[in-house]
Structure formats: structure tokens, C-alpha cells
Amino acid sequence: MRLVNTVLAAAALSLALAAPASAKPPLSQVSEIDDGLMAVAIADEIRKRCDDIRARMIKALSVVNALESRAKDMGYSDDEIEDYVTSKSEKKRMRKKATAYLASQGVTASDTAQLCSFGKKQMAKATSIGILLR
16 A cells, blocks of 8 residues: 555656646747847837937847746746747747737837837836837
């Protein structure tokens, strides 16, 4: 009976430890990571299109490194993170997400003047996007 209980306990522990790994959502569904990356992507687009706005490159690199570190802390591998940030389908999804976010803020993503104005407002408010710009 002891052996059966020990085997059952070991099996239960094994399943309990395996469950979180298999239950891990794709990084695109982890809002802390995905929203952080979207802020970096929007700030990057603003700095590319707005002549009077520059990037805080060291800050941006720091944010990206922190997001990567957080993803690793959550149990994501280097390969999973790399796949997430380099996938063509993820890039396309992120562009749609950023465009929708900008629209929710009254900004047409293709309108450079609106985008630049938005960037300046974000800097003034020191938002997650604004802190990446100067």
C-alpha cells in the first residue's frame, strides 16, 4: 500500500509540475509582454516618421531587455522568445494591434502629422511610449 501511495504521489507531483509548462500561453497572449513590445513598436514608428522626435535608444534597449528577462522568468525559452519577435505573422498581428490602439486614441496610423502629435503628447505624459522618445 505504501508503494502504491508513493507511486501515486510521484505521478501526481509529476503531472502538477508538467501542467504549468503545457498551460503556458503564447507570448502574444501575455499582455504584459505583448503590450510592452507594442509600445516599443509604436515609439519606433514615431521616431522613424517624425523629424523632430528622436528615440531614447538606451531606454528602448533597456525596456526590450526587461521584457525578455520577464518572459524568461515566466518560463519561456530563448527559442520561444526569438520566434515571437521574428515571426512574420506576429509582426503582422502586432502592426494590426498597434494600428487599432492608435485608432482608439484618435490617431490614424498612416497620418504622419497625427502620429507625431500623438508622440509629443505621449512624451509630455511620460507614458510607456513617451518615455522611449525625446
